[in-house]
Amino acid sequence: FVNRTPLSKSVVVVYEGGGACWDQAACLGIGPLAASNPNGIPPDYMQRLDTTAAYGFVTPFSARTDPFQKVQTQAWNIVYMPYCTGDVHSGSKVTVYSDYDPANPRVQYHRGQANAQAAAQWLRANLGRPQDMMLTGFSAGGVGATTTYGLMRDTLEPTGRASLIADSGVLMQAPRSGTPEQYPSLPLHTKIRDAWGLDGPDGLVTRYTGSLPGFDPDNLGSVNGALANRYPNDRFTFLTFQADMNFSSFSYAKFYDDIANAPNDAVRRQRTLARWQPDLAMHAADLQPYNNVSFHQAFFRNFNESHCLTIVDFSATGIEELGIADISPVIDATLDRGPVSKNIEQDHVSDYFRPVSNAIRLVKRLLGI
16 A cells, blocks of 8 residues: 655555464454454455554554654655565565365465565556665564565665655564474574575575675564675664563464463463563574664553554653654664664563653643643
8 A cells, every 4th residue: 555745755564464364263364363354355444443553543644644653754655565475574475374274275375475576566657766765564464574675675776865764564583403491482583484484485585695794594573684685785674572572472382381271371472472572582692793773672561462662653662771752763763874773671560650641740730740
């Protein structure tokens, strides 16, 4: 979906989130960890409130007149990439699943990469080369914006600045020579490589091997640093919450029995974050050396299970101990080539009380106190 303006030659491409699947039930949209839009995308998708897009207000990057949050890309051409392939916009395989209902197999078109390629070619043919280009995405879209960044950038060939802002969808370090104890995301990566055809003739691993310097075909997480090397003048920013119980559940719940069989939600949360937070630490350590890569790891937001910093608005995404009120300066620095920031929140306790303190401050302001 494209919202054009004659006032700008720049373009922002927003990759939609919405789960993922590598089994029949999840591909049918069944269960808490299911893929979204199992029946496809209707033509009026952007004009309805009962879709992930929600008239485009799901994120300030896809709403030109967003009432909650202003960002400079709202003056650009806006492209929204909906999502129904269940493969974080990255797959290249048609897979048949019958493990849930053998009598009615599910044919799942994990063809996210083909969709991204087609969108890039259409944009180049119809909008031409943009001035500035930014790819962004939330959740599954954060992964997709990352994995197809090179594809989109090389097709559009922006004449000015190119940037990535990946929100709460990160490819963790998970070399195949390691173990799940060392790299908690390894079982997930092993599963999706096969289910989504990542190593196939048209797969992203095959595409990047040899053409993306620094990419290790045995470690999907190496794409982050490889992109920074390949495009040294571009900016890459990764946003995450350390208490994210959504993406972390996708990453581990179906692969670790101690999480799946947890006796209650509190134990499930503890066991999930005990893997998620070390994974995030390795992600940050891998990106630390790059002078064109920023990351912002806030701890907690009392909304959507602390998942996604750019949906609805940027409230409660700051790191108080660093004097950062929200992610707005991180976004602006990415686009304007401001300072690279590598922010990790250490004060975890006060975050739980911040909604109360924010409410008190709001009341005081309204009362003129």
